[in-house]
Amino acid sequence: MKIKMLGILLISQFCYSQNIIQTDIQGKKLNDFIQFENKLGSKLVKTDEEYISFEPVLQPVIFERKEKEIPNLRVFYKAYKTDSVIAEILYEWDVYNFDKGENVKKPISFNKAMIKKYEELISEVSKKYGKSHQKGNLNNLNLLNSREGLHRSDEWKIKDSINIFAYIDLSEYYERQGMMATVPGHKIRLYVKNERKEDDGNALGKEKVSLYTNEFLKFLEKLKTSDFAGARDLLSEKIAGSTTDDMLKNLAENIHLDKQIDVFMTGFQLVNDGSQYSMVQFKYKEEVSPPKEMITVLFEDSGKIIGIKPMKRLE
Numbered sequence: 001m002k003i004k005m006l007g008i009l010l011i012s013q014f015c016y017s018q019n020i021i022q023t024d025i026q027g028k029k030l031n032d033f034i035q036f037e038n039k040l041g042s043k044l045v046k047t048d049e050e051y052i053s054f055e056p057v058l059q060p061v062i063f064e065r066k067e068k069e070i071p072n073l074r075v076f077y078k079a080y081k082t083d084s085v086i087a088e089i090l091y092e093w094d095v096y097n098f099d100k101g102e103n104v105k106k107p108i109s110f111n112k113a114m115i116k117k118y119e120e121l122i123s124e125v126s127k128k129y130g131k132s133h134q135k136g137n138l139n140n141l142n143l144l145n146s147r148e149g150l151h152r153s154d155e156w157k158i159k160d161s162i163n164i165f166a167y168i169d170l171s172e173y174y175e176r177q178g179m180m181a182t183v184p185g186h187k188i189r190l191y192v193k194n195e196r197k198e199d200d201g202n203a204l205g206k207e208k209v210s211l212y213t214n215e216f217l218k219f220l221e222k223l224k225t226s227d228f229a230g231a232r233d234l235l236s237e238k239i240a241g242s243t244t245d246d247m248l249k250n251l252a253e254n255i256h257l258d259k260q261i262d263v264f265m266t267g268f269q270l271v272n273d274g275s276q277y278s279m280v281q282f283k284y285k286e287e288v289s290p291p292k293e294m295i296t297v298l299f300e301d302s303g304k305i306i307g308i309k310p311m312k313r314l315e
Contacts, residue, residue: 045062071093091190094189133154134153151167163192204268
């Protein structure tokens with residue numbers, strides 16, 4: 001099925017988030033992140049290792065991103081088997097991924113670079129979710145050469161089933177006693193987990209669908225009467241200022257304002273900055289399924305409209 005885009009897409013021109021990690025994963029699907037990594041220029045990592053899990057998740061999809069002073073970042077995406085919604089993302093910087101030697105030691109400058117990266121990660125997450133629950137610290141670099149090593153972990157428990165956990169392990173200590181060995185290690189891991197409940201679905205709730213539908217109907221009424229100032233009031237602040245009267249006129253010309261609409265599909269959509277928005281797809285009441293014409297509308301949680309995309313199916 002070919003789809004023709006009509007009118008305008010009222011979404012500001014986003015670039016992908018400059019953040020190292022993506023924490024807004026609820027409702028997002030594996031394919032969204034595959035496209036995201038491809039746009040970043042990440043390398044797909046192929047492995048012959050068999051993944052065994054008692055959880056209802058698929059084999060991880062692994063991408064590698066280049067780094068300068070520390071090991072390349074590997075990102076592991078796990079998705080639920082039922083609908084490919086992301087269950088977990090693991091961000092990992094680990095020397096062992098690239099050097100399997102037993103006694104791999106690194107200079108102090110390397111360890112400082114790893115600590116700097118970890119602190120950047122903690123700062124990035126804390127800006128969004130507040131202070132973490134911290135264990136350990138990275139203050140005493142002398143511990144790098146001890147059996148104890150240098151360790152720190154941080155955790156954020158977030159509403160809506162999202163949990164974030166990070167840790168760093170650094171050690172230059174090596175000791176072998178017979179078959180047993182204590183070896184150096186240089187690793188950072190950060191997990192973003194979407195712990196799904198049994199009754200957790202991927203669709204929007206009825207109350208949200210009702211709210212979004214009512215807000216879009218108000219918007220259509222404003223277009224119908226050419227009340228473009230009123231229409232802009234229903235748009236997100238992110239796009240309202242850049243949306244002109246001509247853009248709204250063009251949009252109105254590509255929507256059948258004289259026809260009634262019904263909800264066709266609901267869900268979530270990822271845009272190119274890594275943000276996720278609620279999505280409601282409308283069809284005209286007279287249309288059969290699958291409809292020839294649809295209007296995809298993206299909403300902020302408050303009900304403000306962040307994107308509108310009229311589409312027509314080409315036979």
